[in-house]
Amino acid sequence: MARSVYVTGIGRGDGRQAVELGVMELLTRQVDRVGVFRPLMHSRTDHVVELLRGRYRIDLAAEEMYGLSYDEAAALQAERGPDELIGMLVDRFRALERQCQAVLVLGTDFAGTNIPDELAVNARLANEFGAWVLPVVGGHRESADTVVAEVRNAHRAYSDLGCSILAMVANRVAGRDKQEVQRRLATRPDVPVYVIPDEPALSAPTVAQVVDTTGAEVLLGDASGLARDVRRFVFGGAMLPNFLGALSEGCLVITPGDRADLLIGSLAAHAAGSPPIAGVLMTMGQSPGADVMRLAARLAPGTPVAVVPEGSFSTATGLSTLEGRLTAASPRKAETALGLFELHVDTTELTSRIELSRSERVTPMMFEHELLERARGAQLREVVLPEGTEERVLRAAEVLLRRNVCHLTLLGSEDAVRRRLAELGIDLGLDRAADDPGPGARARVIDPATSPLRDRFAERYAEIRRHKGMTVEAAQDVVTDVSYFGTLMVQEGLADGMVSGAVHSTAATVRPAFEIIKTSPGAAIVSSVFFMCLADRVLVYGDCAVNPDPDAEQLADIAIQSAETAARFGVEPRIALLSYSTGTSGSGVDVDKVRKATEIVRKLRPDLLVEGPIQYDAAVEPKVAATKLPGSAVAGRATVLIFPDLNTGNNTYKAVQRSAGAVAVGPVLQGLRKPVNDLSRGALVQDIVNTVAITAIQAQQAQQAAAELAKEQQS
Known part of the structure; x- marks a missing residue:
């Protein structure tokens, strides 16, 4: 039987979709087949189910994840009674449960339903499903006293109905009340209570929602622009100089269609990054002329400009109650919701209470989720990103910050970075981070050319490279290079790691690390690995x-380092040193090199499982291994594959990546004293996110190793 969690509430407006997303994230870290079930829904397509289905690659048929519509349920209950209704929903749940290792159940939403006593219905369904219950209590615009009372009442209500309560969540609590609510609920009720503060970004509608609600016609803008959050509305009526002072970050400008000056002024301010707006909505059905629209398109490419037939007042009235929601079309909100959940919920405690046995198999999704979880650690690390104006890097930075993975330093001209952020509609909270750092991840921008660190770094680099004739004067120019500046930040302890290579070559990224950071004790060379996330391993x-x-000696060192890296990231190392022949079937210089390297590994690390020389198919396919190397502990089960040369390795990883649809995370450098990692110039946003997470984990491990070494030396 699958282990199930039933997320429910006591009324509307609790924002429980963020909690549902967070619980789903926890379940998918533990097992690789998680289902979602919505017993009662308003329509045949539920936006939360579709979000979870797409984000977590659930391969169940849509109809298997739904029970009945509210109208069908009401009619069935009226005709045959509540037991018949519950029985049918249980049957549908069991059919889905048999296909899963865990199931997330989404309770009713208390919104315009015709089911009497919804709380009791949710409680009974949870009991019949054999599910843990996770009640969510909304605290939006409520006092601390009210929130505390509602949590206790909800706990009592579900307990009295026989539910097994996993934990309680007070959600959307005013930030000023969070600590007080947490303190007062620390002992009552007798289950964990997590208090999540209100996050305006989650309740902010997107530009796309505004367009849908008003029936606007989009004149300019791309999909990314339409996904921007609208934090507030600014109505244009004043003359331009006065109007510009009313603009704020993330605002949607609503102005009559004949005010081309306000349109151009708003977009010009956005292009300058002061402030970046969400878009412009023009009223009265009037669109500016073609010349104005061409200028608008050049000023702020991608920024939405739309027009509605109504006037400003009726438009404002229609938007006054509009709130954002989590959907498959709002990935930024999903990242924000997950970051908020993980920051304020003890995910380790909650996972242990669910009592799921972790799958022995590590799937790509589980691997990626584990990276982000481990990267946060007990202390957020600082990772420097030298390519501060590259689009993929900035989009990855937004994900990393919203998920609270690590602090980030972007290198480059601050004006250039801000303009690029405005162009892309990306919010890294640069101003908010400076004013109020808070408990979450933050970003900053440093310009190597103007930074006060330049003189210090020049002196340090000249000292390191004095044997090569480097002078302080020459070093002044060298350290303005973003790769050298970032590497020196890591070396000097001002950052914990660096990730570069989205637009720079591998040599440009790695050379400064070789010169400045150098190899770690015990490593003969610096080498690299890719984590290849295939469909099933x-x-x-x-x-x-x-x-x-x-x-041969270097190949052995690469094999040992790669095995250690694999183990650090949860992959049990079984090493295959690859060649074009298996066992004793071949000979020649290339085969002999691999054979000698295998012998060296066995001598230096007898604790490691290693096989070589071995062909790729014999290394990973059990049937081939049974024929070519029967009885081998590695053949057919290899997890660490060592290629004899760069030509073979680079071509193979790219062939597997493209032909098998594998996610290639890396290259991850190993053997350096401090973590610096290179990116493929074809890296996707998710590749960058994963590599930064790995870098943060390496920084944790490096600090732990240094602490252990210091302790040994003291004793």
Whole structure:
């Protein structure tokens, strides 16, 4: 039987979709087949179910994830009674449960339903499903006293109805009341109570929602622009100089269609990054002329401009109650919701209470989720991103910050970075982070050319490279290079790690690390691995990025380092040193090199499982292994695959990535004293997110190793 969690509430407006998303994230970290079930719904397509289905790649048929519509349920209950209704929903739930290792159940939403005593219906369904109950109490615009009372009442109500309560969540609580509510609920009720503060970004509608609500016609703007959050509305009527002072970050400008000056002024301010707006909505059915629209398109590409037939007053009235919601079309809100959940909920405690046995198999999704969870750790790390104006890097930065993975330093001209952020409609909270750092991740921008650190770094670099004739004067120019500046930040302890390479070559990223950070004790060379996330497993490939033609000793070092890296990231190392022949079937210089490297690994690390020389198919396919190397502990089960040279490794990882649809995370550099990682220039946003998370984890591990070494030296 699958383990199930039933997320429910006591009324409308509790924002429980964020909690449902957070619980789904926890379940998918533990097992690889998680289902979603909505017993009662308003329509045949539920926006939360579709969000979860797409985000977590649930391959169940849509109809299997739904029970009945509210109208069908009311008619069935009226005709045959509540037991018949419950029985039918239980049957549908059991049919889905049999296909899953865990199920997230989404309770009723208390919104315009015709089911009497919804709370009791949710409680009975949870009991019949054998599910844990996770009640969510809304605290939006409520006092601390009211929130505390509602949580206790909800706990009592579900307990009295025989439910097994997993925990309680007070959601959308005013930030000023969070600590007080948490303190007063620390001992009563007798289950964990998590208090999540209200986050305006989650309740803010997107521009796309505004367009749908008003029936507006989009004149300019792309999908990314339409996904921007609308934090407030600014109505244009004043003359331009006075109007500009009313603009604020994330505002939607609503102005009569004949005010081309306000349109151009708003977009010009956005293009300058002061402030970046959500878009412009023009009223009265009037559109500016073609010349004005061409100028608008050049000023702020992608920024939405739309027109509605109504006047400003009726438009404002229609938008006054509009609130944002989590949907498949709002991935930014999903990242914000997950970051908020993970920041304020003890996810380790909650996972242990669900009592799910972790799958032995590590799927790509589980691997990626585990990276983000581990990267947060007990202390957020600082990762420097030298490519501060590159679109993919900035989009990845937004995800990392919303998920509270780590602090970020972007390198580049601050004006250039802000303009690029405005163009892309990305909010990294640069101003908010400076004013109020808070408990979550934050970003900052440093310009190497104007930074006060430039002189200090120049002196340090000249000292390091004095044996090569480097002077302080020459170093002044070298350290303005973003790769060198970022590497020096890591070396000097001003950042914990660096990730670059989206637009820079591998040499440009790695050379400063070789010169400044250098190899760690015990590592003969610096090498790399890719984590290859296939459909059903994660493999480690090394070395596919750094060493062109390693000799036997270097190949052995790469194998040992790669096994250690695999183990650190939850992949049990079984090493296959690859060749074009298996076992003793071949000979020649290339095969002999691999055979010698295998012998070195066995001698240096007898605790590691290693096989070589071995062909790729014998390494990963059990049937082939049974024929070519019967009885081997590695053949057919290899997880760490070591290629004999860069040509073979680089081509193989790219072939597998493209032909098998694998996610390639890396290259992850190993053997450096401090973490610096390179990106493929074809890296996707998710690749960058994963690599930054790995870098933060490496920084944690490096600090732990240094602390252990210091402790040993003291004793």
